Amino acid sequence: MATNTSLRFLSSSLRKAPRSIPRSKFAIRSVHQRRALLYPEAAGVGNFLPPEALKTVVQFQDGLLERLNEEVKGTSEENSTVVQTVISTSINREKTLAFNYASLALNNSFFLDNIKPPTVEGGDHEGEISRELHSAITEQYGSTRQLKSSFSAAALGMSTNGWVWFVTDSRGVIGILPTFGPGTLLVRSRQYMAAEQGLSLGDLYVSPGEDGTSSSSPIPKSPLPGVPPSSPASGVSSPISPKPPKDVGPRFFHSSIASQVNFSSAGKSNIYGNVNRNVSKEKLPTILNVGEVLYPLFCVSVHEHAWLSGGYGVWGKEQWLKEFWSVVDWEKASQAYRRAINVKSSLIS
Incomplete structure (x- = not known):
C-alpha cells in the first residue's frame, strides 16, 4: 500500500516539476528548417527546373539542413543560425562537416531566392533590368x-x-x-549582409557585433544588397583557408580563379554565337580591379543533380544553362545592384 502511495506521489511530482523550472529560450535546441519557396514548388521553375528537378533541389536543401542539425547537436553551434554556423566553423578544421553543410545550404537558399518562373507568355525577365544595371552590363560586357x-x-x-x-x-x-564545393561569397569579415533579411533559411538577421565580435571593415548602418566574400579569392571556401602572400594587395585574386574567369568576353565566340568585337578592352574591368567587398546579385548552382533530374542528361549542362536566363529574377538583381552602388555614397556622407 505504501508503495502505491509513493508511486502516485512520485508521478504527481513529475507532472508538476516542469512548472517550477523557469523557461529559457536556450532550453530547446534550435532546429534548422527550410522555409517555403517564393513560388509554387509543384509547378517548377520553367524549363530550367521542371517540377521533378525543383523537387530534387529542394530535397538537397532538406538533406543539408537535416545533416547540419545532426552535426551541431550537442555543440556550441547547436542554437546558432546557419550564417553564424558558417562563421564559427570556418576557422575550425574539426568542424569542417558542419561548415560544409551550412555553407552549401546558405548558397542553395540564395540560388533559389533569386530565380522565379518565366512570364505567363513563357518569356524571360530581362525587361525588368534597371537602367543602371543595364548600363553597367553594356559598358563592361x-x-x-x-x-x-x-x-x-x-x-x-x-x-x-x-x-x-x-x-x-x-x-x-x-x-x-x-566558388567550388562549399565555397561561398555570402560571408565576409564575420558578417552576413543581405538585401532581404530573414529570407535565407528563416534565419534572423544578425547585426554587426551582435554575436560579441567586431569587424575591422567599416559596415554601413543600413543593410546591404547581396553579401561580400571573406576573401576576394574564394569567399569562405574551407575552414582555415591559407592566407595570401604578404606582398599581395587586398584586391588579390587567386590565379586559379583569374585563369577561369574573364570579365570581358569581347572578341570571342560563345554558345550564344559571335559577340561584338568592337568593345574597347581598355574600358572593361579585369578581375584585378574589382573592389575588395563584393555583393552577389545572383548565382547558379552547378551541381549535376540539377540538370540530370531536369531531363537534360549527363551531357545536357550547356542546354540547361541556356534555360537559366529565362528564370533569373532581374528585378531583384537590379534592386540589389542599386543598393550596392549607393553604399559608397552613404559611407562618404
Whole structure:
C-alpha cells in the first residue's frame, strides 16, 4: 500500500516539476528548417527546373539542413543560425562537416531566392533590368548576350560541383566569380549582409557585433544588397583557408580563379554565337580591379543533380544553362545592384 502511495506521489511530482523550472529560450535546441519557396514548388521553375528537378533541389536543401542539425547537436553551434554556423566553423578544421553543410545550404537558399518562373507568355525577365544595371552590363560586357556567354562559360568550365556568381562592388563594377564545393561569397569579415533579411533559411538577421565580435571593415548602418566574400579569392571556401602572400594587395585574386574567369568576353565566340568585337578592352574591368567587398546579385548552382533530374542528361549542362536566363529574377538583381552602388555614397556622407 505504501508503495502505491509513493508511486502516485512520485508521478504527481513529475507532472508538476516542469512548472517550477523557469523557461529559457536556450532550453530547446534550435532546429534548422527550410522555409517555403517564393513560388509554387509543384509547378517548377520553367524549363530550367521542371517540377521533378525543383523537387530534387529542394530535397538537397532538406538533406543539408537535416545533416547540419545532426552535426551541431550537442555543440556550441547547436542554437546558432546557419550564417553564424558558417562563421564559427570556418576557422575550425574539426568542424569542417558542419561548415560544409551550412555553407552549401546558405548558397542553395540564395540560388533559389533569386530565380522565379518565366512570364505567363513563357518569356524571360530581362525587361525588368534597371537602367543602371543595364548600363553597367553594356559598358563592361558589350551586351546582356555577352554577359550571359561569359557567365555560362564560367559554369561550363567547372569540372566539379560549385557555384557561379554575378557580383558587383560599390563602384558598380560587375563581374563573374566561381566558388567550388562549399565555397561561398555570402560571408565576409564575420558578417552576413543581405538585401532581404530573414529570407535565407528563416534565419534572423544578425547585426554587426551582435554575436560579441567586431569587424575591422567599416559596415554601413543600413543593410546591404547581396553579401561580400571573406576573401576576394574564394569567399569562405574551407575552414582555415591559407592566407595570401604578404606582398599581395587586398584586391588579390587567386590565379586559379583569374585563369577561369574573364570579365570581358569581347572578341570571342560563345554558345550564344559571335559577340561584338568592337568593345574597347581598355574600358572593361579585369578581375584585378574589382573592389575588395563584393555583393552577389545572383548565382547558379552547378551541381549535376540539377540538370540530370531536369531531363537534360549527363551531357545536357550547356542546354540547361541556356534555360537559366529565362528564370533569373532581374528585378531583384537590379534592386540589389542599386543598393550596392549607393553604399559608397552613404559611407562618404
